[in-house]
Structures are given as C-alpha cells and as structure tokens.
Amino acid sequence: MSRTIAYHRPFTLEEAVGLLESEGEAPRVLLGGGTIVNTGAVRQEVIDLQALGLNGINDEGGSVIIGAMATLQAVADDAAVPEAVREAAKAELPSTLRTVSTVGGTVGARSGESRLLATLLAFGGEVSCVGSAGPDQMPLATWLESGSGIITSITVESGGVAATAVTGRTPADVPIVAAVAHSSVDGVSLALTGVATTPVLVDPTSPTEGLTPFADFRGSIEYRLSVAATLSARVLAEVQA
Amino acid sequence: MSRIDITLELNGSTTTMGCEPHESLRSVLRRSGLVSVRFGSGTGETGSAGVLLDGVLVSADVVLAAQAHGHAVTTVESLNVTTGDMHPIQWAFVATGAMQSGFNAPAMVLGALALIERNPDPSEDEIRDMLSGILDRETGYVKPVEAIKRAAAVMRGETPEPFGVEILDAMTDGRNGIPHDPSSPVIDVPRSYPRLVPSRDVPTMNVVGKPEVKVDAVKLAKGNPAFTDDIEIRDMLYAKVLRSPHAHARIISIDDAAARALPGVRAVIHHENIERVKYASGGQSYPNPRPHDQVSFDNKVRHVGDRVAAVAADTIEIAEDAIGLIQVEYEVLPAIFDENLAMVDGAPVIHDEDDTSDITDQQRNIVHKILAERGDVSAAFSKAPKTYEQTFRVHQVQPAPIEPHISIAWLDSDERMVIRTATQVPFHTRRMIAPLLGMPIKDIRVIKPRIGGGFGAKQEMLIEDIAAHLAIATRQPVRLELTREEEFVSSRTRHPHTITFSTAVDHDGTLLAQNMRLIGNTGPYGTHGYTVQTVAGLRGLTSYNAKNKRFDCDVVYTNIPVPGAYRGYGAPQALFALESHMEDIADDLGIDAIEFRRKNWVKVGDELDIAPHLGEQGVAEEELDEYPKVSSNGIEECMAQGQRAIQWHRRDDPGWTAPAERPHIRRGIGFAFCMHGTAIPFLDMGGCSIKINDDGSFNMLVGATDLGTGADTVLGQIAAEVLGVPLDDIKVYSSDTDMTPFDTGAYASSTTYISGTAAMKAAQAVREQIKERAAKMLGIEEPCTIELKDKRAYAPDGNSVSLEDIALDSLHLDEQHQIMGTASFVSPDCPPPFAAQFAEIEVDIDTGQITVTKLVMAVDCGVAINPVTASGQVEGGMIQALGYGHCEEYALDETGKMVNASFGPYKIYRADEMPETEVYLIQTMEDSGPFGAKAIAEIPKDGVAPAIRNALVNATGTRMHAIPFTPERVWAAMNS
The missing domain is CATH 3.10.20.30 (Beta-grasp domain)
Structure with a gap:
C-alpha cells in the first residue's frame, strides 16, 4: 500500500524515462487499473503516461501492435485484434475497471491468474519497452521473468486459430486455471494460468511437466495440475480439429 | 505533498x-x-x-x-436539471422497481446512458456486460436490466408496454398437489415481471397488491443526498481504528504518545482511557441476550481485526498515519478456529476474564447449551424400522452490503449525542449505547437515513460507540466509515455450523423422529449466538411433522471473525442440512423425493410444536396448553408452478442430463422445500403515527427501518388502502429516535407483518376521526356508514366531502382538532411463508465446476402488498443464497487472517454471469396479517444451496455434505 505524494504527467518518453531515473525512490508508473490504492504509510511519486500517445492499436498485417496505454475495453472493442485476445481483454476485469486498466498495466502487474497475459503469450506476444539503456524488445515470456522499464506496446500475431478453456467458481470468476492454445503456421502454442507466479508457455506435448503451482483456497497443487491437464487437452483438441 | x-x-x-x-x-x-x-x-x-x-x-x-x-x-x-422530472433512464429505473437501496443506482443510470448513446438498441448481453462493474447485492440485476431495455426503447422513440404484474391461473385447488405434466407449456413473459397467482380469498383492493412505485424512488434515481455520508458538518473529524493482527492475544501495553503528538490528531482512545462497560453488540430487544462479553476496547483481542484503539484527526490520512504510530505490545496466545475443537479439553480459553457472566462452560468455550425435545426421541429411534444419520458442515460468509458501515456522531446545541448511522436498529442502538457513553437514553438521538443494504450486518451496534466516544473526547463531529477490508474482518458474518441430523422413518416414509445436533461457531463474541442457533433449530425441526423431535445444540467460542445476524438467521444453515438429508433418505427408501417430503411437510392446521420451546425469549420448559398452528399454506400451488417452470421431467431424461455433444457435462435439477417465519411472536413490536395535513394528505412516521426492501412503500400502501387515498398522499418518514415511534427494527422478516399491522391500526384510528368529522359535515348520524375512497368521504346517499375539506375544517374552522392516530402492534402469531425452490445446473465432471443455469422460486408470502418489491426481494435473495451455496467463503490462513478480504477473491455474483431466474408469488390469505400478508424477505435465502446440491445428485449421483460447491470440492467429492 502506498500514498501518492507527487503526480507527474510527462509529454515525451524521454521525460518519462528521466523521471524514472530520478534520484531517490523511483516513481511508479500509472498504467491504469485498481492497483493504486491511496492508503498506507509508503510515500510514492507516480508517473501518468496518458499524454504520450501510447494508446493506439495498429494492424500491421500479420501482427497487431497494441499500445501500452490502450485500455482493456479498447482492446476488446477493436476488430483488428484477434478475437481470442479481445475476449480475454473483456474477461480480465469488469466494465468499470476495464475502461481504466491498460494492456501495459496488465503486463506490468504480471498476475499469474491473468487470462489476458496467457492469451498474449499464446499469440506470440512481444513487448516493446524503453529504459535507461534505450528502446528494447523482447518476448513477453522474457519480460514476465525479468523485464523492466516503461512498456510502450505489445505485439501479437493476428492469424491462426485459438481456443480457450477456463475453470472458475462462477462463469466470470478469475479462472483458477485457464488454458489458451493458438495454432498458426509456426505451430501450436499453449499457455496456462494458475500454475505459476506468472502465466507460462508450456510444451503442448506435456503441458504440466515441470510445473510447480501455488496452492490457495481456490485450488490445491494437485487440483491445479489436474485441471491444467484437462483444459490443455481440450484446447489443443479444439485448435487441432 | x-x-x-x-x-x-x-x-x-x-x-x-x-x-x-x-x-x-x-x-x-x-x-x-x-x-x-x-x-x-x-x-x-x-x-x-x-x-x-x-x-x-x-x-x-x-x-x-x-x-x-x-x-x-x-x-x-x-x-437532474428539473425538480420533479427525470431522465428517461431514471424514470425506467423507478417504474420497474430496479432500485432497492438504490445505493448504486446513479452508477447504473450513468452506465446505461453511456451504453445507449453508443448503441441505441443494446442487447441483454451488452447491458449485463455494462453492469458487470457495478455490484448489486439486492436486485439480482433482473429489474435493472429490464429498466435499461425499456429506457433504450423510450430513447429510440418507442413506447414500451407498461411494466406490470403477470397474473397466472392457479394450477391447483390450493390444498392438493397435482402430478407434474411435462406437456404443460411454460410461461413466456419477461423474467422481470412478477408472476402472481391470485387467491380467491383475497378481496379487491385499490392500493394494496398493486405494483406501486417506491416512495423513495426519485431521490435514489437522482442520487440526491440521502445516505449517512451525504451530509457535511463543519469541523468534522475522521476516525480510524487500529485492529489486531493476532487472532488471540493479550495487550500488554499501548504507547500512544507518538500518535497524540502528530499534528492534526485530536483524540486517541483505547482500553486504558475508555471505561470498561460490558455489553453485547447484537441489536436485539431488551434485555439483550447474554452473555455480555464485549467492551468498547478490551485488554485482549480475540480475532484478527478486533478493535485495539481508535483515532480522530483532521483528515483520514492523518488518522491513518496516527494509527501506524501506536505501539502495542501483545502476548500472543494460542488460537482456535474450528467449533468442534474449541470444546475439547485443553483448548485455548477465549473468554478467561472474570467479569463476563452467563457463559455455560467458560473453560470449554461453550457459550450456550440449548436443549429442546418434544415426545421421546430415543424411544422412537429404538423402535423405528429405518434410521439415518448424516453430518453436514456449513461455512462462514458475509452479508456484504455495498454501503459499508458508517456513523457520524456529534453533540448538538443541547449537548445531546446525535448519531447518524447506517443501522437496521436505531432504537436498540440508542438504548444499548447509552451505558457505554455514560449518557441517559433521553440525551441520545439516533437517525437512520437511507441505508445501502444491511442484510443483518447492520442489526448490530457495530461502530456507533467508537464514533460517539471520539465525539465526546473531542467535542467535534466524528465520522467513521469502514473500508471494505474492515467490513470483511470486523463486521458480522454467518455462523458456521456442524449439523448432524438423525431421522427415524416408518416403512411407508412417515417420519417418526428427528434429532438435530448442532455445534454453532459464534466466533469470539456471543452476539446473536443464542438466537441464530435457536432459529436454526426451529427451522430444522418445524418443516416436517414428526411426533418426536430433539434439538441439542452447543454454541461455541472460537477466534474467527465475528458471526452475527445475516438474512435467514440460522435457516439457510439448517435447511441445507435438512433438505439434503431428506433427499438422501427418500433415495434410500426408493420413494420419490417430492412425495416423501409431501407426505411429511406441515399443512394447514398442523402444530408447530417445538416453536415455543426455541426462541429469543428462551426455551419454554413447560408443556403449553396450545401450540401455534399453520394457518395458511400455498406450497402445493408453489410446487405446481415451480415444477412447470423448471420443467421437472427433464431430470429423468438421459438425453438431457448427459448431452452427447458435450461429453464432459452432466445436467441436473434439484428441489428444496422452504419454510420460514414471520417475525418473532410476543416480542417484535412496531409503531406508527399518522396525521392529516391541510390538503388531505398524510404524514406517516414509522420506526421501521427500510434498508432497501421497500418497507416504507409497503407501509404507505397499507395506510393508503385504509384511508382511501393514493400512495402519493402518504408521506413516509423513517426513522429517527426523536421523531418516530418505537420499532424493534428491520429483522426477522417482521416489517410488513408487524410494522404493517401498526400502520394499518394507526390508519384505522385516523379513519375513524375522519369519518366522524365527515359525518358532521355531511349531516350523517352514523359515522360508521361513511366510506373513504378516492380522497373523499362518502355517505350512503352518495353525498361526499373531500379529505382536503375535512382537513381544513378540522385544522382551521370548527372545533379544531388535529386528526391523527398512533398505534403499535406485537403479534402472538408467526405465520410461516412457504416456498418451492428449484435449481438447474451443469457439472463439468472433469474439473468439478458447477454452472447454475436456472433458479426458480415459487413463494407463498400471503398477499404481496407490492408484487414488484416482493419479487425483487426474491430475485435478490436467491442470488445471495446462490453465492452462499456456490462461491462465497471466508478463507483464513493458519493464523486466522482472512486472505480474501475484497470482492473478487471473495466472490459475489455479477450481472454478466447470472443464471436465469424466475419468481412466482403464490397468494394465500393469512388472516392474522395486514391485508393477508406474511413475510418474504428471508425465505429466498433458504433453499438454493440444497436445491443445487440435490441437482448435483441428479446429475452425477455425488452427494455433497458441505458448502460452498467450489470446483475442487465437487471434483474431490466426485473422485472420492
């Protein structure tokens, strides 16, 4: 929990990076969503990227570049975005939060339960970011492990066939486990949520091998592995059919 | 900064x-x-x-x-540009009864506005998606969806059909059941329409029984200042509470020096500077049930989230900072969370203080031992051809009103304490808080504005004492509002139970005896601990006739967050166990589950023989000369309508239960029989005062607390019916301990029946005065021949005089007299409402995920005074009950800390994931109720969990003995 003590709205990326590298406690980048709760003892400066023009969604022919500041609602509404990604963006949050939460914020939060992140992974997501060393680009999976800096966009493939299967307490619940498969000319990708601290790409031929899920009140390790195997089989069968 | x-x-x-x-x-x-x-x-x-x-x-x-x-x-x-007028969306919300408390209505209206501007003809899915981010604990989203559809039509220039009530023909004679006919066509009307089956015993009325618009609808639709927090008071301070990080600990020392030294801090209170006065926080009638095991601030904490200290400061942020500066040294003690283990010798003693009396067995944490028996249960079991025993576990959930607890306290110019607070029990709160503050009751005024839902969580003096203590300490107004996390960890919850039902049955399926053994977990304090558990016994042992019955209950202290009142009040726990148990007995006996219940359920004239032996007033030890009897019962019509609506026959169709195109899915339909109570006999009391105004309208003051249920509207309709005026001529005000008559408050399904009868009697007293004045003005010798209707008083010869003229004559012209009447009512009866609850589900047999696809409830609530608000109660109640059975739960870690204290992790249903719901109101004429009314508020909470459970039996044969039916639990049960 933190309390905002200063608000910055830079108008250039350079200015934003400069703020990030300022002396003392690094400011936090506001990427929308419910993660900023202004209570608690920790003082925090924040950087609002809304003026940087990072909210565009562009069809590049074979891929789609989604600006980091595009809201989940904008992603859900944009016909250029693959249907499975649109559905995942819509399912990520309810209406009043989806309109302020962004794709970049979702990537930055690295939630292991994010269906949208799993879908971006399955669609070959690439993260563009900028930091003190300048611009950089890396696979989303790599970013989830060790990425830093300001995310500027996420690029996903726009073709292929996808299937998603989820298990939750209710139809709109954050899935206990979700499986997303994407089949394209490059082969089949399979991503899972609920089985690691971040969503992960797994080997479609042995989806649960090597996984060490966390356990919580919604699902034990044994249960998560069982459901991951079941849902993986279902989505793989669907895309391969 | x-x-x-x-x-x-x-x-x-x-x-x-x-x-x-x-x-x-x-x-x-x-x-x-x-x-x-x-x-x-x-x-x-x-x-x-x-x-x-x-x-x-x-x-x-x-x-x-x-x-x-x-x-x-x-x-x-x-x-809100015009006084008295509204936007079409606001009108649609008003006309369809889409608002109960209306706390979130402004957000829904705005969301609808944005949606319709983007898409003039939104689909239901689009509407529900828009509503997905606006949680509603009250309506089940049924009527808000209808309101938005109709508003869109109006804004497109169309004229939708008026919203109204769908009147259905009765399928039965009201007494006897009929076989379900698979060919009987289902009713095809919008889900939001109340479906009403009239009773021939009910006379024609003008206001009662009509879908009148709620009297508070306009201010709710407009978002006008109406709730506790919607006022500004000069120099108001903000309070925060320091809460325990430990489930069980003794406070060794508190150092508040740094907090007091922080600029802007005005007071810090804790056990060292607040007098130790024992009380029980449950908002219940005098004398509050014992034990009185709480104090405002104690030197011991008994659950994570328990009070330690409180601060008042110039801003919320300063108060938060000050809380962080209070140094507390704890001696951490062993904690216990399971009610079964808490009674074991050697378990931590949770109340080891020497100033709490009336704990049954302090060393074993047993607060109460409750025993009641009719007949000879042991003898019946020893002779019975078949006996059964099953144990069930029900868990901890939260009422979770969307408006958290909030209180604002100040000393007025007479130095009296004024507390504006979100409470269901203003009069109880005034009485209960007086000794804590050291003030006489006469110097305390409690104001209840509109409440954003309560469901029992606000049948409690939860935070009012803290705000008032701080107001006294600072001589400034103090506002205390709980965060959502505090609402979860420090408000009130449903009691977890371990329930064992034992039943003896004859060869033909006749119940011979039932024993209900209940271990109730009352957490760290006994608030509502006695009464919730006795009501569980009452509900568990009165639905079915058995000559021999026994209730054997231990109420036990533990260190979980505090249980208390929650809509249903023991019945949902008991009926999950009972209706699961009955289903399984029927299956074992090879008897149709409905026929087995029908053979045994109570009917008109049957005695509710254990009821007087279980109640808030205590257990009646002696045999009574007379026992209460069922006086009205519409369950057979409920069954017929419900079975038709759910298409009961599909449960026997393998092609439906195991769809070939979805091999991992099984479908099922389940049923539960529900019976509840209507108020607490000889205890619940309501008062009402009515006076005439110059224009022939009336002011009506009621102590009853409308917490979003539509109670003010229903009470107004009752008075309007008696006085022969439209509802708009009754201006209802509730409730303020300085202004309105006493009422015990909004709980126990009592308001329509108890406060409604008080309203009827007060209106009758006014009516008699109007008749006398009219007779005099019309030259009639016998006032009793005067009839009031259409805002006039009519003589038998057709001559009439308006109520306005009567009022002017009475107030200004001749033998001036304020026409007014006051009445109160307490009932010797408790006529039960009945209901048939059905659930249709799909089960993923590989993952255990249950999807509830349809809920149908057919309810006999007597005469529904307002079918729209009544159906809204059922729609919302069923969805709360769905959460109880399906997905809501408190998850505590090994230290007793709640790990899911926010919405989302604590899962309540959203608009975009709702099952289809249908509500049928089956009228019966309950002669003891106002215009034939019984209760409806709580019975929707009773049957959903067992109906889902029994649907799972139908779908898979799996028999669950605990709720909620989350995927892993179902998966584990299917694989066990």
Missing part, C-alpha cells in the same frame, strides 16, 4: 479545483457536493463510484483526481 490545481469539464461546466496528489476522483467529486459518487470499496470493484470520464464509464475510486485533469467528467447530477 504539493497541492495540485486540476481543471475538469465537470457536468458540462469548466471547473478548476484543488486536490492533493493522492486524492481519488471520487474523493474530489464528493467534496464538491456530488454525493451520487459513492464509496463501496477503495479498489473500485463495487462500481459505487461510477462516473463517465470522457463519456466512458469508469470507477472513480481507481482514478486519481489528477489523472482526470483536462477531461470531461459526468455524474448523475448532470441529469
């Missing part, structure tokens, strides 16, 4: 205002007087702070005010 100036296009006007960097958009808008932007949680998932940002619906909780700089912000106040 440096203050920021922001400029907004606020409701169409360019507005510049200052804010702190940390302030949310909600905070700034409320500070600007836009009170329709409300607090439900700091993380935005309730949607209570919904506004339009550049025309898009967002939760203003999670937008910093600074982020909105340069943008257009729209609140519902922008629509």
Whole structure:
C-alpha cells in the first residue's frame, strides 16, 4: 500500500524515462487499473503516461501492435485484434475497471491468474519497452521473468486459430486455471494460468511437466495440475480439429 | 505533498479545483457536493463510484483526481436539471422497481446512458456486460436490466408496454398437489415481471397488491443526498481504528504518545482511557441476550481485526498515519478456529476474564447449551424400522452490503449525542449505547437515513460507540466509515455450523423422529449466538411433522471473525442440512423425493410444536396448553408452478442430463422445500403515527427501518388502502429516535407483518376521526356508514366531502382538532411463508465446476402488498443464497487472517454471469396479517444451496455434505 505524494504527467518518453531515473525512490508508473490504492504509510511519486500517445492499436498485417496505454475495453472493442485476445481483454476485469486498466498495466502487474497475459503469450506476444539503456524488445515470456522499464506496446500475431478453456467458481470468476492454445503456421502454442507466479508457455506435448503451482483456497497443487491437464487437452483438441 | 490545481469539464461546466496528489476522483467529486459518487470499496470493484470520464464509464475510486485533469467528467447530477422530472433512464429505473437501496443506482443510470448513446438498441448481453462493474447485492440485476431495455426503447422513440404484474391461473385447488405434466407449456413473459397467482380469498383492493412505485424512488434515481455520508458538518473529524493482527492475544501495553503528538490528531482512545462497560453488540430487544462479553476496547483481542484503539484527526490520512504510530505490545496466545475443537479439553480459553457472566462452560468455550425435545426421541429411534444419520458442515460468509458501515456522531446545541448511522436498529442502538457513553437514553438521538443494504450486518451496534466516544473526547463531529477490508474482518458474518441430523422413518416414509445436533461457531463474541442457533433449530425441526423431535445444540467460542445476524438467521444453515438429508433418505427408501417430503411437510392446521420451546425469549420448559398452528399454506400451488417452470421431467431424461455433444457435462435439477417465519411472536413490536395535513394528505412516521426492501412503500400502501387515498398522499418518514415511534427494527422478516399491522391500526384510528368529522359535515348520524375512497368521504346517499375539506375544517374552522392516530402492534402469531425452490445446473465432471443455469422460486408470502418489491426481494435473495451455496467463503490462513478480504477473491455474483431466474408469488390469505400478508424477505435465502446440491445428485449421483460447491470440492467429492 502506498500514498501518492507527487503526480507527474510527462509529454515525451524521454521525460518519462528521466523521471524514472530520478534520484531517490523511483516513481511508479500509472498504467491504469485498481492497483493504486491511496492508503498506507509508503510515500510514492507516480508517473501518468496518458499524454504520450501510447494508446493506439495498429494492424500491421500479420501482427497487431497494441499500445501500452490502450485500455482493456479498447482492446476488446477493436476488430483488428484477434478475437481470442479481445475476449480475454473483456474477461480480465469488469466494465468499470476495464475502461481504466491498460494492456501495459496488465503486463506490468504480471498476475499469474491473468487470462489476458496467457492469451498474449499464446499469440506470440512481444513487448516493446524503453529504459535507461534505450528502446528494447523482447518476448513477453522474457519480460514476465525479468523485464523492466516503461512498456510502450505489445505485439501479437493476428492469424491462426485459438481456443480457450477456463475453470472458475462462477462463469466470470478469475479462472483458477485457464488454458489458451493458438495454432498458426509456426505451430501450436499453449499457455496456462494458475500454475505459476506468472502465466507460462508450456510444451503442448506435456503441458504440466515441470510445473510447480501455488496452492490457495481456490485450488490445491494437485487440483491445479489436474485441471491444467484437462483444459490443455481440450484446447489443443479444439485448435487441432 | 504539493497541492495540485486540476481543471475538469465537470457536468458540462469548466471547473478548476484543488486536490492533493493522492486524492481519488471520487474523493474530489464528493467534496464538491456530488454525493451520487459513492464509496463501496477503495479498489473500485463495487462500481459505487461510477462516473463517465470522457463519456466512458469508469470507477472513480481507481482514478486519481489528477489523472482526470483536462477531461470531461459526468455524474448523475448532470441529469437532474428539473425538480420533479427525470431522465428517461431514471424514470425506467423507478417504474420497474430496479432500485432497492438504490445505493448504486446513479452508477447504473450513468452506465446505461453511456451504453445507449453508443448503441441505441443494446442487447441483454451488452447491458449485463455494462453492469458487470457495478455490484448489486439486492436486485439480482433482473429489474435493472429490464429498466435499461425499456429506457433504450423510450430513447429510440418507442413506447414500451407498461411494466406490470403477470397474473397466472392457479394450477391447483390450493390444498392438493397435482402430478407434474411435462406437456404443460411454460410461461413466456419477461423474467422481470412478477408472476402472481391470485387467491380467491383475497378481496379487491385499490392500493394494496398493486405494483406501486417506491416512495423513495426519485431521490435514489437522482442520487440526491440521502445516505449517512451525504451530509457535511463543519469541523468534522475522521476516525480510524487500529485492529489486531493476532487472532488471540493479550495487550500488554499501548504507547500512544507518538500518535497524540502528530499534528492534526485530536483524540486517541483505547482500553486504558475508555471505561470498561460490558455489553453485547447484537441489536436485539431488551434485555439483550447474554452473555455480555464485549467492551468498547478490551485488554485482549480475540480475532484478527478486533478493535485495539481508535483515532480522530483532521483528515483520514492523518488518522491513518496516527494509527501506524501506536505501539502495542501483545502476548500472543494460542488460537482456535474450528467449533468442534474449541470444546475439547485443553483448548485455548477465549473468554478467561472474570467479569463476563452467563457463559455455560467458560473453560470449554461453550457459550450456550440449548436443549429442546418434544415426545421421546430415543424411544422412537429404538423402535423405528429405518434410521439415518448424516453430518453436514456449513461455512462462514458475509452479508456484504455495498454501503459499508458508517456513523457520524456529534453533540448538538443541547449537548445531546446525535448519531447518524447506517443501522437496521436505531432504537436498540440508542438504548444499548447509552451505558457505554455514560449518557441517559433521553440525551441520545439516533437517525437512520437511507441505508445501502444491511442484510443483518447492520442489526448490530457495530461502530456507533467508537464514533460517539471520539465525539465526546473531542467535542467535534466524528465520522467513521469502514473500508471494505474492515467490513470483511470486523463486521458480522454467518455462523458456521456442524449439523448432524438423525431421522427415524416408518416403512411407508412417515417420519417418526428427528434429532438435530448442532455445534454453532459464534466466533469470539456471543452476539446473536443464542438466537441464530435457536432459529436454526426451529427451522430444522418445524418443516416436517414428526411426533418426536430433539434439538441439542452447543454454541461455541472460537477466534474467527465475528458471526452475527445475516438474512435467514440460522435457516439457510439448517435447511441445507435438512433438505439434503431428506433427499438422501427418500433415495434410500426408493420413494420419490417430492412425495416423501409431501407426505411429511406441515399443512394447514398442523402444530408447530417445538416453536415455543426455541426462541429469543428462551426455551419454554413447560408443556403449553396450545401450540401455534399453520394457518395458511400455498406450497402445493408453489410446487405446481415451480415444477412447470423448471420443467421437472427433464431430470429423468438421459438425453438431457448427459448431452452427447458435450461429453464432459452432466445436467441436473434439484428441489428444496422452504419454510420460514414471520417475525418473532410476543416480542417484535412496531409503531406508527399518522396525521392529516391541510390538503388531505398524510404524514406517516414509522420506526421501521427500510434498508432497501421497500418497507416504507409497503407501509404507505397499507395506510393508503385504509384511508382511501393514493400512495402519493402518504408521506413516509423513517426513522429517527426523536421523531418516530418505537420499532424493534428491520429483522426477522417482521416489517410488513408487524410494522404493517401498526400502520394499518394507526390508519384505522385516523379513519375513524375522519369519518366522524365527515359525518358532521355531511349531516350523517352514523359515522360508521361513511366510506373513504378516492380522497373523499362518502355517505350512503352518495353525498361526499373531500379529505382536503375535512382537513381544513378540522385544522382551521370548527372545533379544531388535529386528526391523527398512533398505534403499535406485537403479534402472538408467526405465520410461516412457504416456498418451492428449484435449481438447474451443469457439472463439468472433469474439473468439478458447477454452472447454475436456472433458479426458480415459487413463494407463498400471503398477499404481496407490492408484487414488484416482493419479487425483487426474491430475485435478490436467491442470488445471495446462490453465492452462499456456490462461491462465497471466508478463507483464513493458519493464523486466522482472512486472505480474501475484497470482492473478487471473495466472490459475489455479477450481472454478466447470472443464471436465469424466475419468481412466482403464490397468494394465500393469512388472516392474522395486514391485508393477508406474511413475510418474504428471508425465505429466498433458504433453499438454493440444497436445491443445487440435490441437482448435483441428479446429475452425477455425488452427494455433497458441505458448502460452498467450489470446483475442487465437487471434483474431490466426485473422485472420492
């Protein structure tokens, strides 16, 4: 929990990076969503990227570049975005939060339960970011492990066939486990949520091998592995059919 | 921190205002007087702070005010341009009964506005998606969806059919059951329409039984200042509470010096500076059930979230900072959370203090031992051909009203304590808080404004004493509002139970005896601990006739967050166990599950023989000369309508239960029989006062507390019917301990029946005075021949005089007299409502995921005074009950800390994931009720969990013995 003590709205990326590298406690980048709760003892400066023009969604022919500041609602509404990604963006949050939460914020939060992140992974997501060393680009999976800096966009493939299967307490619940498969000319990708601290790409031929899920009140390790195997089989069968 | 100036296009006007960097958009808008932007949680998932940002619906909780700089912000106040008129969306919400408490109505209206502007003809899925970010604990989203559909039609220039009640023909003679006919066509009307089966015993009425618009609808639709937090008081301080991180610990020392030294801190209170006065926080009648095991601040904490200290400061932020500066040294003690283990010798003793009396067995944490028996249960079991025993576990959940607890306390100019508070029990609160403050009752005034839902959580003096203590300490107004996390960890919850039912049955399926063994977990305090458990016994042992019955109950202290009252009050726990047990016995006996119940359920004339032996007033030890009897019962019509609606025959169709195209899916349909109570006999009391105004309208003052149920409307309808006026001529005010007559409060399904009868009697007293005056004015010798209707008093010869003329004559012209009447009512009866609850589900046999696809409830609530508000009660209640059975639960870690204290992790249903719901109101004429009414508020909570459970039996053969039916639990049961 933190309390905002200063608000910055830079108008250039350079200015934003400069703020990030300022002396003392690094400011936090506001990427929308419910993660900023202004209570608690920790003082925090924040950087609002809304003026940087990072909210565009562009069809590049074979891929789609989604600006980091595009809201989940904008992603859900944009016909250029693959249907499975649109559905995942819509399912990520309810209406009043989806309109302020962004794709970049979702990537930055690295939630292991994010269906949208799993879908971006399955669609070959690439993260563009900028930091003190300048611009950089890396696979989303790599970013989830060790990425830093300001995310500027996420690029996903726009073709292929996808299937998603989820298990939750209710139809709109954050899935206990979700499986997303994407089949394209490059082969089949399979991503899972609920089985690691971040969503992960797994080997479609042995989806649960090597996984060490966390356990919580919604699902034990044994249960998560069982459901991951079941849902993986279902989505793989669907895309391969 | 440096203050920021922001400029907004606020409701169409360019507005510049200052804010702190940390302030949310909600905070700034409320500070600007836009009170329709409300607090439900700091993380935005309730949607209570919904506004339009550049025309898009967002939760203003999670937008910093600074982020909105340069943008257009729209609140519902922008629509309120004309007094007395409204936007078509607001009219649609009013006309369809889409608001109960109305706490989130402004956000829904705004969301609808944005949606319809983007898409003039939105689909139901699109409407539900828009509503997905606005949680509603009251309506089940049924009528808000209908309102938005109709508003869109109006805004397209169409004229939708008037919203109304669908009148259905009866399928039975009212007494005897009929076989389910698979060919009987289902009723095809919109889900939101109340489906009403009239009774021939009910006379024609003008206002009662009509779908009148709620009397508070306009202010709710407009977002006008109506709730506790919607006032501003000069020099108000903000309070925060320091809460225990430990489930069980002794406070060795408290050092508050640093907190007191913080600039802006005005008071710090804790056990060292607040007098130790014992009390029980449950809002119940005098004398409050014992033990009185609480004090405002104790030297011991008994659950994570328990009170340790409180601060009042100039701002919330200073108060939060001050809380962090209080140094507390704890001696951490062993804690216990399981009710079964808490009774074991050697378990930690939770109440080891020497000033709490009336704990049955302090060393074994047993607060109460409750025993009641009719007949000879042991003898019946020893002779019975078949006996059964099953144990069930029901868990801890929260009422979770969207408006958290909030109280504002101040000393008025007479130095009397005024407490404006979100409470269901203003009169109990006034009486209970007096000794804690050391003030006489006469110097305390409790005001209940509109309440954003309560469901029992607010049948408690939960935080009022803290705000009042701080107001006394500072001599300034003090506001205390719980965060959502505090609401979870420190408010009130449903008691977990371990219930064992033992049943003896004859060869033909006749029940011979039932034994209900209940271990109730009352957490760290006994509030409602006695009464919830006795009601569980009452509900568990009165639904079915058995000559021999026994209730054997231990109520046990543990260190879980505090249980208390929650809509249903013991019945949902008992009926999950009972209706599961009955299903399984029927299956074992090879008898149809409905026929087995029908053979044994109580019918008109049957005695509710254990009822007087279980109640808030204590257990009647002696045999009574007479026992209460069932006087009205519409269950057979409920069964017929419900079975038709759910298409009961499909449960026997393998092609439906195991769809070939979806091999991992099984389907099932389940049923539960429900019976509840109507008020607490000889205890619940309501009062009402009515006076005539110059224009022939009436002011009606009631102590009853409408917490969103529509109680004010129902009471107004009853008075209007008696006085022969439209509802609009009855101006209802509730409730204020200085102004309104006493009422025990909103609980125990009592308001329509108890307060409604008081309203009827008060109106009758006024009617007699009007008749006398009219007779005099018309030259009639016998006032009793006068009839009131259409705002006039009619003589038998057809001559008439208006109520306005009568009022003017009485108030100004001749033998002046204020026509007014006051009445109160307490009932010797408790006529039960009955219901048939059906559930249709799909089960994923590989993952255990249950999807509830349809719920049908057919309810006999006597005469529904207002079918729209009554059906709304059922729609909302069923969905709360669905959460109880399906997905809601408290998850505590090994230290007793709740790990899911926010919406989302604590899962309540959203608009975009709802099952289909249908509600049928089956009229019966309950002669003891006002215009034939019985209760309806709580019975929708009783049957959903067992109906789902029994549907799972139908689908898979799996028999669950615990709730909720979350995927892993079902998966484990199917694989066991």
